[in-house]
Every structure is written in C-alpha cells, then in structure tokens.
Amino acid sequence: MSIQITRSPMGIVTCLLDNPQRRNALNGxxxxxxxxxxxxxxxxxxxxxxVLRGAHGTFCAGRDLRELESRQDDSDASIAERIAPVTRLAQAVRQCAVPxxxxxxxxAVGLGVALASWCDLVLAAxxxxxxxxxxxxxxxPTYTAVSLAQAIGQRQALAMCLGGRSLGALLAQTYGLVQQVCPAAGLDDDLDTLCQCLIACGPQALRQCKDLLVRARGQPFDVAIESAAALSVASMRSAEALEGMQAVLGKRPPAWTQPPRQDC
Structure with a gap:
C-alpha cells in the first residue's frame, strides 16, 4: 500500500505515506x-x-524517480505530463480550505521538503x-525552490537548495520552515495537542482566517485592513460566532467541539 487515509470522529484526516521500498517517495x-x-x-x-506524515520513521524522499527517468525520445509534452500531478498537488495543498x-x-528530501512548505503548520521531531x-x-529543484522562497524567503531557500546539504530540525525552525520542534518520543502527544487546539476553534473562523491571509498577501496595508474590517463584520454576525460567545459566557464547550451526529 502506498498511502493510508483515515478520519477521526472529530474530522481530523490523516494521510500516511506508506511506500517503504522507496522511503515514502511519491508515485502517481x-x-x-x-x-x-x-x-x-x-x-x-x-x-x-x-495531517500529513510518513510511515516507517521517515517523512518523504521526494518524487519517485522511476516515474521521471529521462529518455532520449522525451518530448516537452511528455515531460510536462509526468510532472503535472505535482503542480496539481501544490495548488491543492496551498488552497486547501482547512488547516x-x-x-x-x-x-524530508527534495519534493518532500516542498510538500512540508505547502502546509500551514510543520511539526518536526x-x-x-x-x-x-x-x-x-x-x-x-524547481518546485521546492519556488515553494521555499515564498514560505521562508529567498536567501533561506538558496541556503537549502545550493549544495544540497542536510539541515537539522532546529535550523529549519530558525528559517521558518518548521513551527514546532518536538522530542521524537513525544511527537504523537504534541500532534494530539495541536489537533485539540484546532478542534477547539470555530471551523469557519479558521477557514476564513486562511482565506483572508491569502488574499492579503501582497496587498497594500490599507487594502488588507479594509478586507479585515469587512470580514470582521460578517464574522461577528455569523451563527458560529454567536454560538462561540454564548459558550464562553456560559462556561461550556462550543457545539463544534463535539463529534457530529450520525443519522440512522
């Protein structure tokens, strides 16, 4: 099996890369x-x-090179066809509505580094x-270089791409690629804590926050603030905000922290 996808009762989807013969390299x-x-x-x-992670103690060795091996009779169109799924995945992860x-x-090697950079949050052992x-x-390293430059800046991206040296988790954190470094033995506990924090927040609030920041990227400050003001009005009037504020005042968990009811 090359990937396992599971879902918890609270809606946390885990994608487990499971391609041990290729160190979890991504195939088609x-x-x-x-x-x-x-x-x-x-x-x-x-x-x-x-949540995206790798099985067998490793994250991802990049793209499976067996599917990319060059041939003398390759055309530009055939090469573009083989790499098109990576473009689709980059857009899917970056544009994903949920955290x-x-x-x-x-x-994490090659495209595996890019894959991490596309995610909102990165936890590393x-x-x-x-x-x-x-x-x-x-x-x-086209996809990875561009992705890193946008995520952590050009100079840090160059430091990682030029020479191909291995980078430890703590240095990756100083670059901004990793948000949290955890003891390897406690990684699952720290992941569970993060997921609980996400579940405690309003689902629409998180989705709209992501969308706001995407739209604000590159905007002049005044334009971004106007967008924030408009969203603030809409958010405060939403059913989710009303439920959240009532839950805080009533000192009870909001409704979204409970598993959804399953209809018989």
Whole structure:
C-alpha cells in the first residue's frame, strides 16, 4: 500500500505515506490520492484539518524517480505530463480550505521538503532532517525552490537548495520552515495537542482566517485592513460566532467541539 487515509470522529484526516521500498517517495497513485483528499476538504463534509506524515520513521524522499527517468525520445509534452500531478498537488495543498499540518520524522528530501512548505503548520521531531539534493544530479529543484522562497524567503531557500546539504530540525525552525520542534518520543502527544487546539476553534473562523491571509498577501496595508474590517463584520454576525460567545459566557464547550451526529 502506498498511502493510508483515515478520519477521526472529530474530522481530523490523516494521510500516511506508506511506500517503504522507496522511503515514502511519491508515485502517481499517491499524488492522485493526496490531491483528491486536499481538494475535497472544502466541500462541507465536516473535515476540520488534514495531517500529513510518513510511515516507517521517515517523512518523504521526494518524487519517485522511476516515474521521471529521462529518455532520449522525451518530448516537452511528455515531460510536462509526468510532472503535472505535482503542480496539481501544490495548488491543492496551498488552497486547501482547512488547516493543514505536516509531521516530519526522519528525512524530508527534495519534493518532500516542498510538500512540508505547502502546509500551514510543520511539526518536526528533533532528529528530523531536510535536504534538497536535486542539483547534485543536475536537476533544478524547481518546485521546492519556488515553494521555499515564498514560505521562508529567498536567501533561506538558496541556503537549502545550493549544495544540497542536510539541515537539522532546529535550523529549519530558525528559517521558518518548521513551527514546532518536538522530542521524537513525544511527537504523537504534541500532534494530539495541536489537533485539540484546532478542534477547539470555530471551523469557519479558521477557514476564513486562511482565506483572508491569502488574499492579503501582497496587498497594500490599507487594502488588507479594509478586507479585515469587512470580514470582521460578517464574522461577528455569523451563527458560529454567536454560538462561540454564548459558550464562553456560559462556561461550556462550543457545539463544534463535539463529534457530529450520525443519522440512522
């Protein structure tokens, strides 16, 4: 099996990369399954967050090179067709309506680093490493370089892409790629704590916050503040905000912290 997708009663979807022979490198089947999962998250089916991690103590070794091996008779169109699923996945993760979390254990290599950078939050074990070795094989790390430049800045992206050296979790945190470094033995507990924090927040509030920040990227400050003001009015009038404020005043959990009812 190359990927396992599970869902908790509270709507936390976990995508577990499980391709041990290739160190969880992404093949076409895995890319398709991931794209469909992230694209479906905004369709109102109660998904609260998507967690991405790797099985067997490692995150992801990048793209499965067996599907990308160059041939002399390759055309531009055939190469573009083979890499198109990566473009789709990049857009699916970055545009996902719900919070996305990457959990890094062992190694994140090449496209695996880009995959982490597309997620909203990255948790890493303290012994995890990040590496972008494509240039050593004469390949431009295109997706990863662009993704990192947008996520952590051009100079930090260059530091990771030029030379292909391995980077530890703590240094990746100083670069801004990782938000939280956890002891390897306590990674699952820290992930559970994060998921509980996400569940405690209003689902629409989180989705709208993500959308606001995407729209505000690159906007002049005054324009971004006007967008924030408009959303504030709409948010305060929403049923979710009314429920949340009543829950706070009534010192009770809000309704969205309970599993959805299953109709018989």
């Amino acid at each position: 089947v895995m890319l398709q399954a991931l794209c469909e999962t992230y694209e479906a998250a905004g369709q109102g089916d109660g998904i609260r967050a998507i 996305t979390v990457a959990v890094i254990e062992g190694k 303290d012994d995890a490493t990040f590496q972008i070795p494509e240039a050593r094989a004469g390949i431009v």
